[in-house]
Amino acid sequence: MNAPTAVSHLVPEFHPRPVPQALIDALQSRFGAQCSTAAAVREQHGRDESSFEVPPPAAVVFAEKTQDVADAVALAAQYEVPVIPFGVGSSLEGHLLAVQGGISIDLGRMNKVLSINPEDLTVTVQAGVTRKQLNDEIRSTGLFFPIDPGADATLGGMSATRASGTNAVRYGTMRENVLGLEVVTASGEVIRTGTRAKKSSAGYDLTRLMVGSEGTLGVITEITLRLYPIPEAISAAICSFPSIEAAVRTVIQVIQLGVPIARVELIDHHTVRMVNAHSKLGLREEPMLLMEFHGSPAGVKEQAETVQEIANEFGGNAFEWATTPEERTRLWTARHNAYFAAIQSRPGCRAISTDTCVPISRLADCLLDSVKEADGSGIPYFLVGHVGDGNFHFGYLLDPNDPREREVAEDLNHKLVSRALNLGGTCTGEHGVGLHKMDFLVTEAGTGAVEMMRTIKRALDPKNIMNPGKIFSL
Amino acid sequence: MNAPTAVSHLVPEFHPRPVPQALIDALQSRFGAQCSTAAAVREQHGRDESSFEVPPPAAVVFAEKTQDVADAVALAAQYEVPVIPFGVGSSLEGHLLAVQGGISIDLGRMNKVLSINPEDLTVTVQAGVTRKQLNDEIRSTGLFFPIDPGADATLGGMSATRASGTNAVRYGTMRENVLGLEVVTASGEVIRTGTRAKKSSAGYDLTRLMVGSEGTLGVITEITLRLYPIPEAISAAICSFPSIEAAVRTVIQVIQLGVPIARVELIDHHTVRMVNAHSKLGLREEPMLLMEFHGSPAGVKEQAETVQEIANEFGGNAFEWATTPEERTRLWTARHNAYFAAIQSRPGCRAISTDTCVPISRLADCLLDSVKEADGSGIPYFLVGHVGDGNFHFGYLLDPNDPREREVAEDLNHKLVSRALNLGGTCTGEHGVGLHKMDFLVTEAGTGAVEMMRTIKRALDPKNIMNPGKIFSL
Structure with missing residues (x-):
């Protein structure tokens, strides 16, 4: 596996294709109030949770049924204009950005x-x-x-x-x-x-x-x-560890033993501190695993005992349990709010999130070296991970007015991805390629496989109107 | 879901494309003794476990490494000659038949x-x-x-x-x-x-x-x-039932409850009789479930108790257990030999195997009506099924010299597939489309989806040399 050849572009290129007024007219005639060209609506549909910015789409169609989508796509095809599907806008990778112009199809009303x-x-x-x-x-x-x-x-x-x-x-x-x-x-x-x-x-x-x-x-x-x-029994537990390494080594052993754990999330000490400040949780500010066990009452007990034993070997504390649905919801809400907690910890910042995933045996190598690099960079960050799958996210918290910070963060991400690929992993476990990982994809999959993807794309979308400019350049 | 428009072709069409001597010469020059044109070798590579027959491929290349495959394909591409990959020849659907002529690539030596x-x-x-x-x-x-x-x-x-x-x-x-x-x-x-x-x-x-x-x-x-x-504990059990329906309803409830059963196979009373004759097992000649439980000792016990309770409700007998590896192997070998046991039960016969798979709630409807039809046809058959997945196989045992039997069997299969598709299922759970289910695939997936498959095929294989004439006509 070679190193990626270049740091990904920080700013996506914007190559708009013309959107003829005739298309807008046709959409408005077909969709009436379901089609909007209002600036605020277009702006809202032209961005996501990524840190990219390009001009918004020329119009937004609010589809209410499949035929609406079919008709909007057919009209766009007629005029060879890009189409970008929109859900709630939670992409982290720029999937929703109109980098080649075009129209957005909002599927939010198709909610049955x-x-x-x-x-x-x-x-x-x-x-x-x-x-x-x-x-x-x-x-x-x-x-x-x-x-x-x-x-x-x-x-x-x-x-x-x-x-x-x-x-x-x-x-x-x-x-x-x-x-x-x-x-x-x-x-x-x-x-x-x-x-x-x-x-x-x-x-x-x-x-x-x-x-x-x-x-x-x-x-x-x-x-x-x-x-x-819904499992007969569900129990969530927290376990703190003296180091990230101890937590990660616990997870590796749990997975290798085949324990059917339902959730096992790593939260590092920085991030626990941010979550405490945001969600008023009073958690011990040490690296932590947040786990959940599903099964029969006896099965859950058995799983938890096995994991506690392994955790003990690595210096983990006694589990703290959350067994009522309310307690569990509170914990998982705190986990899911880690991103927002982190953003609030540095007012005005923007986050760049990484998404590497490696074979479980390589998790410690990949994670610990990257923690060292991140600590050395001076950039504040959060670190959470679906570590049972070998997948984790650094979120670098950047001052958007300091281009140097952005450069340092891109360099950290670049090193992290290179490391993950060298260890047999992937540049994206779950966020997708979008705009930000195209170079990484080529390094990971090879030019032959990416060319096969392009060939499929050309065959199924000969006018290149379906969310063009994502995954690979075309 | 419409009914399939026609009974599948009983005999595959044979439209050989020319295999120039220059290609054979080039293969022999590149591969030497790894390339054979001997009649026996070609015959062996031109058939599988399906009941179809067409003339064999023109040559067989015994690949020993990836580069051998790459070179053989590159040569075939140069002469626009079909390439058929060969493993051990166990396809049931005619995948290995050279319906458009061509060469076979045997991957058996790539066994590291x-x-x-x-x-x-x-x-x-x-x-x-x-x-x-x-x-x-x-x-x-x-x-x-x-x-x-x-x-x-x-x-x-x-x-x-x-x-x-x-x-x-x-x-x-x-x-x-x-x-x-x-x-x-x-x-x-x-x-x-x-x-x-x-x-x-x-x-x-x-x-x-x-x-x-x-x-x-x-x-x-x-x-x-x-x-x-390998699970800490593995136990296999047999349970006999008063009817196929009772066995199937037991399985449906086990799956709906989410019991993580590892194997649950249905064997009908005809087939138990054949297996007894073939493997000298002395099983009770009633519809039977053959099950296996994997987990911790406590987990296996818990699963088995749950399933036994459900079976009791439907009139199932007490489980007979096989806990040693030898006993388990004996049972599963008998299950896997059901096909051969059935073939031996009618000397000289050939089997046509069905492969429908339906949502679990529809399993009883689909299976029981088809059993009635098969019983009414007078054609002997075996019936086994991975019923936990909603997948089962009738094997119609045909006199190859009686075209009427073949027609009746094709008609039974046709009715079965129509029923499965109407119930939200698929024409093939695990055997593939091959030569025999092309019409069914169109009915199941629709012309739009099959045309998308064809478009992908044309884009990735513009000369149509990769096992052509399988899945869809092209």
Whole structure:
């Protein structure tokens, strides 16, 4: 694995393609009030949680049904104008930025849970349903959808970026949990992929080609997902450690033993301090694992005892338990607010988040060397991780007015990604490539594989209108 | 879901493309004794476990390393001659038949386990390693590879058909267990997909595009797989039921409750009788579930108690246990030999195997109506199923000299597939489309999705040389 050849571009290039007035007129005629060209609406749809900025899309269509999406894409295809699908805007990688101009299709109004099949542990939703909404609507069935990337993202957006998050160590990612899709193709045709059967060998796996394609091959309009019975017993525990290394070595051993832990999150001492300040939690300001165990009461007890034993070997403290739903929610809310807690710890800052993921045996090597580098840089940061999967995020907290800080942070990220790739890992465990990791993708996958991706893109989207300029340059 | 428009062709069409002598000369010059044109060798590589017959390939190249595959494909590409990858020939769907002529590439000599990473629960193998060989070679690590389609297939072939089998209910299929691949593309280029990291959002999921592509997009030469710790406790149990319905309803409830059962196989009373005759087992000749539980000793006990309780409700007998490895092996060998036991029960017959898979709640509907139809047809059959996944196989045992029987069997299969598709299922859970299910695939996926598959195929294999004529006509 060679080192990436260049630091990724700090500012995305903006090469707008013309958006003819005739298209805007046609959209307004077809969609009426469902189409907006108001500056505020366009601005809101032209950014995400990344630190990039380019001019916004020329119009926003608020789709209310699949046919709306199909018609908007067909019109855009007619005028060869880019189309960017929009959920809630929680991308961290610039997926929503109109780097080649174009129009935004907001799927937020397509927020119906279409059919629940509790006896098959499946549900079909429109793409604009968010994960929290889904779990609220299915609560009475005794089932839940585990994928939890932190943000209350739409399931369409989560599918498009192959999202995962805290529960993935046990339940897998969107890759494993999407059974089928409805997709509007680049020509405005509506296709379906997959079935509700749990497995299939029926032709190319179009479902998984679309999952993680970041809007570049089509617009996802419906999703059929796997659900899981809410475990009989759920317990969350916190364990503090004398060092990050001790915490990480505990996790490595837990995973290698095959303990079916449901969540195991690392939070470093800096970040615990930020979370304490933000959420008033009074946690011990040491590196910490936040864990959750799912199963039968006996199974949960057995898992927890095994993990506590391993933690003891590495100097971990006795677990502090949260067994009521309220206590658990408080802890996990604090974890999910780590990003905002960190942002508040340095007023006016912007965060750049890393997303490397490595084989579990390499986690300590990758993480500890990168901590040393980050500590030496003088840049404040937070550090959290879905460490059971080998995935962790540094968030470098930058003064946006200091270009030197940005350069130092990009250099840290560059070194981190090089290290992760050398250890057999990936530049992005769950956020996607977007605008920021295109060079890294080439280094990771090789020019041959990226050229295969481009060939597929050209074949399925010959006019290059589906979220162009993301994943690879084209 | 419409009904399939036509009964699948009983005899594959044979449209050979010319294989110039210049290609044969070039292959013999490059490969010497690794290239054979002997009739017996070609015959052996021109058939599989399907009941189809067409003339064999013009030559067989015995690849010993990836570069051999790359060179053979590059030469075939130069002369626009089809290439058919060959493992052990255990396909049930005609994948190995040279319906457009061409050459076979035998990967059987590429049988090295390249690297075992026990601490990461991963292994990288050459494509010709079989699943049993893999499990033998990794035994000392305390890990195992669970995917078990019955036949001792190569891992390349299992990847290419998205195979699964008895353990899939707990461990998933090849879709979930392949982390990365090395693939020779249609131009003879070598690419890599995926990494050893457990998850990734780095671009299109080329790994899962290749898994299940049946050799039509490239030749898989290396595979990185997930492994699992051998469970602390493993117990196998048999339970007999008064009816197929009682057995199936038990399984449905077990799955709906989320019991993490590792294997749950249905064997109907006809098939138990055949297995008894073949393997001298003395099993009670009633519909039967053959189950396996994996976990900690306490966990296995808990699972088994839950399942026994459910079985009792449906009139199931007390479990008969097999706890020693030898007893378990004897039972599972008998299960895997069901196919051969059935063939022997009607001397001279050939079997056509069905492969539908439906959402678990529809399993009883789909299965019981199809049993009625099969019983009414007068055709002898066996019936086994990975019923925890909603997947089951009828094997119609046909007199090859009686075209009427073949027609009746095709009609039974046609009705079964229509039923499965109407119930939200798939025409193939694990065998692949091959030659036999092309019409069914169109009905299942729709013309739009199949056209998307064709578009991808044309883009990645513009000369249509990679196992052409499989999955869809082209």
